[in-house]
Amino acid sequence: MLDVDFPLTGEPLILDLVNTRPHTAAGPMDLLSTPAGLQAWLGIQAYRLLTPVPVTAPTEADLAAVHAVREHSATAIDHARRGECPPRAALHALSSALGDAPAYRELGWDGTAVTSTPRRAGSLGARLAAELAEAAADLLTNPQTIALVRACAAEDCVLLFLPAHPRRRWCSASRCGNRARVARYYQRHKS
Template sequence: MEGMRRPLTGEPLAVDLINTRWRHHGADLDLLETLDGLGQWLEESGQDLGPVREPVRAALTQARDALCGAVEGRPGAEEAINAVLARGLAVRYLDKGRTMERVLFTDDDWQPAWRAVVSYLDLTALAADGIRRCGEPDCVLYFFDPSGRRRWCSMSGCGNRAKGRRFRTRHVPAASDR
């Protein structure tokens, strides 16, 4: 899976973590299934923490499940989010008149997971319903849109497929009409 090209990169960190699972030609793929995939995601998200380790992968998959649950409104999601947040503590302080922040972790393996969940909190503060699932029925990707107008993860992919389907429905005669 090393170097696997995944769709819809560049979303905010929380959404990017959720999108480490996607569907390609009917097959479900998971970038975090392997340590190589974990290394790729850490590098792509700017969180290169040194050696890629299984405990980091386990923490990120737990955080991803918590984020998915929160976005989908599943029971117990808030507790799952809070369990990840409990792994770190942000300490604010002054340094030469500037407000600074340092995060203390119960275990450094939780840093990327904690940062992704904090990103979710920041996004929901901007737009409570801003993280949404793509409107294409076969797509499992999410995106952040604070305006609430976007319907698809990408216009060039899922948006064009949906528009093409609507066009065919309106303009291609049914078999019984021929």
């Protein structure tokens, strides 16, 4: 598996997806630019996904489906968190992704009781896109939560987060917060 350093994980699933396009010193970067990058991200997110992480790298088509959900989610979240109506095209694309791999429950028997396991039909890309679109829908349809989504206060950072504490300003205290503190210290102590 590819060794990729994802700068911020542990936020709501859809924010983790949107945050796979950070800015670096070299400029904007896409951490999911290849199927191997997608597989690495899926490995980190596996505990939150219904879709099993594939043993082999996803295909270019799978990657394109995830990219489409990421783009439309980023657009919709950007508008909704500011209290604006998201573009109809973004909402339609997310709805289409949900419909391309409908969810169903698979019934089984565990030896003592009937079990119900959520499943999705379709190709890997369609299942991933639907699951990620569902995560976007969950965030977008919760007015209290979407209003709390913030962009990192660091000038060169584009990452989004859902603050657990109302005073949180940076995506990560060790990443952007530390750089801001060092810059303030330098400004106070430069000759």
